[in-house]
Amino acid sequence: MYDRIKQSFEKQGIMKTLNAQLAEVEKGQVKITCEFSEALTQHNGFFHAGVITTIVDSACGYSALTTMPENANVLTVEFKVNFMKPANTDKLIAIGKVLQAGRTLTICEGYVYDSNEEKLIAKMTATMIAVQQ
Numbered sequence: 001m002y003d004r005i006k007q008s009f010e011k012q013g014i015m016k017t018l019n020a021q022l023a024e025v026e027k028g029q030v031k032i033t034c035e036f037s038e039a040l041t042q043h044n045g046f047f048h049a050g051v052i053t054t055i056v057d058s059a060c061g062y063s064a065l066t067t068m069p070e071n072a073n074v075l076t077v078e079f080k081v082n083f084m085k086p087a088n089t090d091k092l093i094a095i096g097k098v099l100q101a102g103r104t105l106t107i108c109e110g111y112v113y114d115s116n117e118e119k120l121i122a123k124m125t126a127t128m129i130a131v132q133q
Helices: 002-010 013-018 049-065
Strands: 020-026 029-035 072-083 091-101 105-113 120-132
Touching: 002 020, 002 049, 013 049, 020 049, 029 049, 049 072, 049 091, 049 105, 049 120
Parallel strands: none
Antiparallel strands: 020 029, 029 091, 072 120, 091 105, 105 120
16 A cells, blocks of 8 residues: 555655655555745745645545555545644644545545644645546
8 A cells, every 4th residue: 555655646746846755654544744945935934825735635635545446546526724823834744534435535634733743734624536547
């Protein structure tokens, strides 16, 4: 399962652009980290909301993929993000978790924390769809 997720993760140009790292993979849960860089900030010097959304969307998508058959792939159908506080940290930690895995649709929650996993920066609810390769 880890190798499948890792191979897919390494194909994502956006993850390379963000210098995001695949930190943990287990069935139904994936963790992605992203180190701070000025290139990833908004006007106040915090991580940009687009960066936060991108890594937590991928964490949710990959958590969903861990529950799907080998011949399936995953795409995002929809998501909602709530930002709790400014992302004033040296590293983002995004955790995607499967709430309900179905044959076609999988519902996930995602959480983005600061570098100590103490402060919740953002929360995502996402729907993923299984697509045949």
